[in-house]
Amino acid sequence: MTHHALVVDDKLENRYLLRALLTGNGFEVTEANDGQAALEEARKRLPDILISDLLMPVMDGYTLLREWKADEHLRRIPFIVYTATYTEPKDEKLALDLGADAFIVKPSEPELFLARVREVLARAETGQMGAHAPRIEEEEAYKTYSEVLVKKVEKKNRELEQRALELEVSEEHIRRLNRLYLALSETNQSIVHLHDREELFRAICRIAVERGGFALAWIGWLNTGNGDIDLLAWAGESRVWFDRLPRFNIRGARAAPVEIALSEEQIYLCNDLLASPRHAPLHAIMREAGLRAGASLPLRLGGHIVGALTLFSDEPEFFDDQLMSLVIEMASDVSFALENFEREELRRQAEEELRQAYLDLEQKVAARTRELASANKDLEAYAYTVSHDLRAPLRGIDGFTRMVLERNRNRLDAADQELLQRVLASAGRMGALIDDLLQLSTLSRQTMQIETVDLSHLAEDILGELRGGKPQARFAARITPGCCARGDARLLRMLLANLIENAVKYSARVAEPCVEFGQEQQGGSTVFLVRDNGAGFDMNLADKLFQPFQRYHHPDDFEGTGIGLATVARIVERHGGRIWAESATGQGAVFRFTLAA
Numbered sequence: 001m002t003h004h005a006l007v008v009d010d011k012l013e014n015r016y017l018l019r020a021l022l023t024g025n026g027f028e029v030t031e032a033n034d035g036q037a038a039l040e041e042a043r044k045r046l047p048d049i050l051i052s053d054l055l056m057p058v059m060d061g062y063t064l065l066r067e068w069k070a071d072e073h074l075r076r077i078p079f080i081v082y083t084a085t086y087t088e089p090k091d092e093k094l095a096l097d098l099g100a101d102a103f104i105v106k107p108s109e110p111e112l113f114l115a116r117v118r119e120v121l122a123r124a125e126t127g128q129m130g131a132h133a134p135r136i137e138e139e140e141a142y143k144t145y146s147e148v149l150v151k152k153v154e155k156k157n158r159e160l161e162q163r164a165l166e167l168e169v170s171e172e173h174i175r176r177l178n179r180l181y182l183a184l185s186e187t188n189q190s191i192v193h194l195h196d197r198e199e200l201f202r203a204i205c206r207i208a209v210e211r212g213g214f215a216l217a218w219i220g221w222l223n224t225g226n227g228d229i230d231l232l233a234w235a236g237e238s239r240v241w242f243d244r245l246p247r248f249n250i251r252g253a254r255a256a257p258v259e260i261a262l263s264e265e266q267i268y269l270c271n272d273l274l275a276s277p278r279h280a281p282l283h284a285i286m287r288e289a290g291l292r293a294g295a296s297l298p299l300r301l302g303g304h305i306v307g308a309l310t311l312f313s314d315e316p317e318f319f320d321d322q323l324m325s326l327v328i329e330m331a332s333d334v335s336f337a338l339e340n341f342e343r344e345e346l347r348r349q350a351e352e353e354l355r356q357a358y359l360d361l362e363q364k365v366a367a368r369t370r371e372l373a374s375a376n377k378d379l380e381a382y383a384y385t386v387s388h389d390l391r392a393p394l395r396g397i398d399g400f401t402r403m404v405l406e407r408n409r410n411r412l413d414a415a416d417q418e419l420l421q422r423v424l425a426s427a428g429r430m431g432a433l434i435d436d437l438l439q440l441s442t443l444s445r446q447t448m449q450i451e452t453v454d455l456s457h458l459a460e461d462i463l464g465e466l467r468g469g470k471p472q473a474r475f476a477a478r479i480t481p482g483c484c485a486r487g488d489a490r491l492l493r494m495l496l497a498n499l500i501e502n503a504v505k506y507s508a509r510v511a512e513p514c515v516e517f518g519q520e521q522q523g524g525s526t527v528f529l530v531r532d533n534g535a536g537f538d539m540n541l542a543d544k545l546f547q548p549f550q551r552y553h554h555p556d557d558f559e560g561t562g563i564g565l566a567t568v569a570r571i572v573e574r575h576g577g578r579i580w581a582e583s584a585t586g587q588g589a590v591f592r593f594t595l596a597a
Contacts (some may be wrong), residue, residue, distance in 0.1 A: 004028045008038040010056040021110055035059030042074055049078045049121055069099035078120045157342040168410055180326040183212035187330055191337045201233035209235040215313040217481035220258050232509055238289040238315050245303035255281045258310045261296035265305050272316045293318040301338045309334055329368045355492035448488040454482040458493050459517040462500050475504055480518030485595045487575050495571040498564040499530040507534030533588040
């Protein structure tokens with residue numbers, strides 16, 4: 001058999017929960033949102049049981065119960081009170097006295113609730129529950145009902161007053177948080193825009209008072225030598241705090257919050273300064289200054305505590321966990337700013353040192369330039385002396401020797417003529433040496449004209465000139481076409497001429513002399529090379545190869561002044577490149593060089 005239940009409650013969610021529970025257990029459910037609607041619904045169709053809340057608009061549950069038991073058609077239908085508001089014993093007694101068949105307090109476990117509903121239905125169906133009249137007279141019922149309502153109203157008023165107080169406290173707390181958030185935001189802006197430490201400290205104290213709502217804010221700097229805490233910046237109306245306490249020190253009694261924080265190297269908080277025995281020596285001054293709660297937060301620089309930000313409120317119990325987290329963040333931002341100031345100071349010092357070093361370097365460069373200019377003048381004078389004063393005697397030696405040979409050729413024997421020929425050869429070598437030295441000395445001073453140079457074409461010209469000047473010279477030549485580089489064409493020709501002439505000279509005594517010019521790639525760079533298959537040299541001597549006057553063969557074997565490779569090295573250096581050689585005695589040599597001009 002399906003039972004029909006009428007559920008009465010002004011809250012939709014409560015009706016929904018009861019409907020779900022009852023329909024899920026075989027009941028048919030009708031709903032009403034107040035007592036008046038429940039009476040109308042029941043008179044249209046009688047339910048098997050009624051389950052009603054007490055606190056409802058229009059007609060509450062108590063009134064519905066009285067009307068229900070007064071109606072001859074409804075009084076036999078069980079009435080269950082289901083309430084979360086009227087839960088006291090007096091409330092239950094009034095409901096039962098008015099004729100309720102059961103009184104259940106919300107929330108109830110579903111199984112227990114259903115068991116109670118089925119119990120009431122079973123009693124009604126078996127006749128154990130008659131249509132009993134109210135147990136109290138109407139006048140007494142009204143009196144008791146009024147007392148219950150008054151008591152409930154008083155309780156509700158107390159709850160509303162408590163809630164209002166809580167809301168007021170909460171709103172004040174939110175206002176404090178908002179003020180501190182604003183102070184924190186302006187602190188960060190000041191850190192970004194202010195570049196003077198003292199100016200920033202003053203701004204932070206002002207922001208803490210004007211935006212954060214603190215009575216006093218100040219920043220002290222620790223003197224590690226004597227323990228004094230020097231006042232750097234402050235803001236607020238409590239000037240008496242500093243007038244009466246002109247000096248703080250961590251080595252004394254340590255009664256002020258800042259002294260405790262810096263001596264213990266940790267945050268110090270007291271929400272009731274006047275109740276703390278630790279601050280007893282300062283209670284009179286704190287009372288006069290209007291300081292009731294205080295927090296002192298150490299400031300750090302380079303891992304060391306250097307000072308403290310101290311904040312006072314004129315209200316006790318001002319600091320809670322959320323407010324403390326914000327002021328801790330403010331102190332952390334100040335420490336961050338100190339680190340930035342330190343880095344900026346180091347940067348400025350480094351820049352000043354660099355600027356001074358640059359000025360010193362400029363002065364040294366200028367002095368060195370003057371020295372080099374003077375040296376160049378001396379070198380030019382020396383070159384002129386060599387060219388003029390040495391060439392003239394050499395020309396005299398050469399000319400007079402030739403005259404002696406011409407005039408006395410028939411009177412001089414072969415030995416004397418050979419001696420005179422040797423004089424001429426020596427004079428010639430001396431002249432060539434002077435020319436090479438002059439050439440080497442002017443390489444560093446000559447202005448370079450940078451352009452794209454076809455080195456392959458230069459090598460062909462040089463080899464052609466060598467063949468024309470020495471018809472007896474026999475050698476094969478292999479030149480890789482298209483070898484080009486950026487550089488001074490005149491100097492690059494001199495470079496190739498020295499290397500190719502050496503290759504031809506030192507390979508002249510092999511059966512099939514061969515000279516090669518080309519290029520190759522090494523590590524992404526173009527490397528040029530001149531190779532021969534001639535006499536070669538010992539690589540143990542390679543470190544001196546490009547120094548002036550270094551010769552590894554006897555002049556009678558291979559002529560030369562020992563200046564050529566030094567000239568080559570100087571030209572390569574002026575083009576930003578490098579040169580090196582590989583060889584073995586009797587197996588030829590290869591000279592490689594790069595050009596970065």
